[in-house]
Amino acid sequence: MSGPREPVAPVQPVTPADVTRAVRLAVAALRQAPPDADWSVKAGGIDWDCWETVEHLADDLFAYAAQLGPEHPPQHTEVPFLWYRRRDGGPSNVTFADRGSGIAGLLQVLESCGALLTGMVATTAPTVRAHHTWGASDPEGFAAMGIVETLVHTYDIAGGLGIDATWHPPADLCARVLHRLFPDAPTDTVPWPTLLWATGRGELPGRARLTTWRWHGEPREARG
Template sequence: MPATGCRSGSNGVRPDPCLPCHQGPAACRFDSGRIPVVRAKPRRSPFVSLGRPACTRICLMSVRSAAQQGGARSGRLLVVRPLDSRDVDQAVAEMVRVLTPHESADWRRPAGALDWSCWETAAHVAHDLLAYAGQLAALPDSAYLPFDLVVRDDASPRDLLRIATGAGRLLSTALAASGPSLRAWHWGPTDPSGFAALGVNETLVHTHDITQGLGIRWHPPESLCSAVLARLFPNAPDGDPVQGLLWATGRTDLPGHPRLTSWISKAAVG
């Protein structure tokens, strides 16, 4: 059913600003059947929908393919290479590595600046990885597949990390089986490398959100940030790719540049 705005879950959790909610520069509408949504049952609420994009936080950015960027930024070398299944595996393994020692912490805390809890944010990561895997497996050309991930309310942080691991492996398996000419829908025809970049980006930035919420000192791996910036945010300022990715996704300030309150990545290649 078409909607003219973004709705929150039953506990007031606002949507994630990671996903685009429009199909053109002047549009701010979405079809609920076209948006990947995780259905989670957090401990403090019987039911909540996660994954719907925030219309007020999204803007179109001029994005070119990594190949058009030349491959270098002043200050640091920005490696331009196609992301693949190994990058997804590395990102998910890093998420599990850094969060596993903190499974006994209170994951009901807000995840950094998000309105979601750490629990909800981890469930959202698993959902998006699964949604990307589904796109690569089924190859839809005009929408996301209409299925949801259900996470039971008794799922522990350890369970959430296992679910994210499973979803990540499904995505990496789909990537490994996909040739470079394959296209599936993510706001346009998107190649496997684009879906790999999306999966790595979601995993890194939301792991950062969770570590902020749990009080863990951690930064995403520089090599992965560099590759994601080249593919999804090639117009980000030169410099440290870790800070660049956090800035490009509205999570930190960057000297000489205003903090972003709206942003979008564009993985589609045509």
């Protein structure tokens, strides 16, 4: 007969420091690409190239920060920045990096947009709600969204650049965003492969690869 089970520690909330940590880890990983790496190749299994995917990621971080910015954040739409595509099929962004700045400049844009999200999450009251297509969210939720975007798009980019073997996000960080945004994800599996599965990028034992997926931005207590 087995003894009593050890109590499971509760998953801690996602914090502004987690956003900073995720972005810094991503930038450090992408800086490991060889100097002659071709950033125009497709990023993993998505339709954008590696440069475009970094721009898209930076733009996600910027957009989540911006959504929290107004005194009365919009509840039914995005803040009305002008979004556009540089090419047919490319990402629709507000922010782009100056190509003349090279990869160093591109990654600096990513760092800067990550810092914007960190700052907005840190200074916005937890009672604030703002629109997102996948559920009106609070600052913690937008932090978690930014972290998921950072972790999985770095996986995509690293795959395109051939440095994916070096990208292993911390388990605690993955567990916190899974808990916050993916209530249906299994909790008895390794967090990083589980996050890849939850975002349609991998398989778990006994579970087929997802062909569609979403997160749930609403605070957990609001989901009913």
